[in-house]
Amino acid sequence: MNSKTIAYGILRAVAIIVGILGLLWFLYKIQSVLIYVAFAGVISLMGRPFVLFLKRKLKFNNTLAVVVTLFITIGLFLSIFMLFVPIISEQGQLIGEIDINKVGQDLDRLNQDVSDYLKVDKLNVVELIKQTDLMQFFDLKIIPNAINSFLSGFGAVLIGLFSVLFISFFLLKDSQLLENSLLVFAKKEDENKFMRAFTKIKDLLSRYFVGLLLQVSILFILYTILLLIFGVNNAIAVALIAAIFNLIPYIGPLFGGIFVLILAITSNLGLDFQTIILPKLTYILIGYLIIQLIDNFLNQPLIFGNSVKSHPLEIFLAILIFGLLFGIGGLIVAVPFYTAIKVIAKEFLSEYKIVKTLTKDL
Template identity: 50%
Template structure:
């Protein structure tokens, strides 16, 4: 091999490396746009069954069906915003007016009642001054940042809705953009893969919406029955956490329990707790958590098996292992995207490696 050939090879490899780095840097800089497109793609997959129903059953034209579907989604979103923003602002005002020392006093009073109820020594923890090390301003700061972030949220929302409209109007738009990079000899196989992926993920995301809705209704009923303040906001946050498989329900259970107990932290003019722990706080919290457990049982034994088996065509054990592996590799975000990404991978493997015995085994139901 001549020196010129070696030099050309090195320069070519260097050029390819620089090109890849530039492309990755470009994607890094426009990551917000990519996130908007991905969210819009999920929205379009959720709206896909509605458009199909309108076109097949009610004989709507495509554009009219898309406009009607977007109107339904926007109306639902506006309703949620109109419902939640006043509640969040109200809670934020309450917490911002609440003196941090007063909040600390309430928590310490609650601790005294819990340790007294359990016949434990409460002085040991107080002597360690652990309460003085806790930043009680985190709660008001959280709500303040949540409200102040609505401006950025509105900008992103408009972008997502705009992209979603065109993805719904032209369902092949995203597919055609990707197909430009596909060789002509493999276009048909990729086209079949895209259609299968859209059908499976559409059913999956619609199933997730119903899963969150069922949990939200049960949580709201439970919190309202026991008179917990801001029941709808708490129910929505806890239901939304279930989007994180396995870990989410644990977080939502702890969050619901803490918010239920804090909700009843009412003091008189002297700073003493009005509600007794054993008579009010504990029974209400136990009652809410019973409903929470019932909701989780319904979700684990009815909602999730229905979503995983009928939508993404995967065994629950298979899904469990995939979520754990994705979680180890990519953290919480990996657990959230594990099922959709695994479904996409299975469809592509079946289309291009259908002769492989392992692929046949994991894709036999697709």
């Protein structure tokens, strides 16, 4: 091997590394666009069954079916947003009417009741709070800064919403648009494999996201019934937030339960701990755990096992691995990514025994 060959090899390796770094830098710079495309892809996957329903059952033309689907999607998100308005308005009013001395007395009374019930020395939490300069939190300088941040981000949000809807329209209108765009990276002889893989991934993920929406809807209804029974303020909004927490596997329900219990306490702050607060919290916690058991052993196996055609143990391990690698974001995207990997492996690595075993139901 002469010096020219060695130099050529080194230059080629450097060029590849520089190219990869350049591509990563480019992807980093356009990450907002990639996020828009990802959100639009999710909307198109969730809306695709409805578009097909409108076209096949109600005889809508393609464009009209897509427009109706997008309007329903917008209406759904607006309805969800409107559910948050009462709780935000109420909390804003409470902050405006807050009496620091009364809050201190209520917390001190609750602290004393808890200490008496548990037969322990009075907790030091309230003293710690009293030693903290809470008035700094209400410093008026925060208000102009918050307004400026809101106005600066409002334009970006509008651009993002418009971009997502615009991309979603064309993805729903032309179901082959994304596949054809990605085919430019495939070899001519592999195009059929790519098309089969894309079609299978699209079908499986479409069913998965519809199943996800069904799971959140069921949990929302059950949480709402539970919170209405025990008179928690803004039960519908709180139930929706708790249901959305379940989009994060395993740790989401924990956060949702803590959120529900905290709001249940604040709804009854100042009342007797032993006779009112503790029994109500106990019943709410029992009801919440029963709902989670229903979700874990009935909803999820039926919805997700059938939608992505994976064994529950596979899903658990995939979520665990993605969570360890990528944190909370990895927990959320674990199932879609694992499903896509399985489909691609079946098309291109089907000669391996482990791939055949894992993909036999696909």
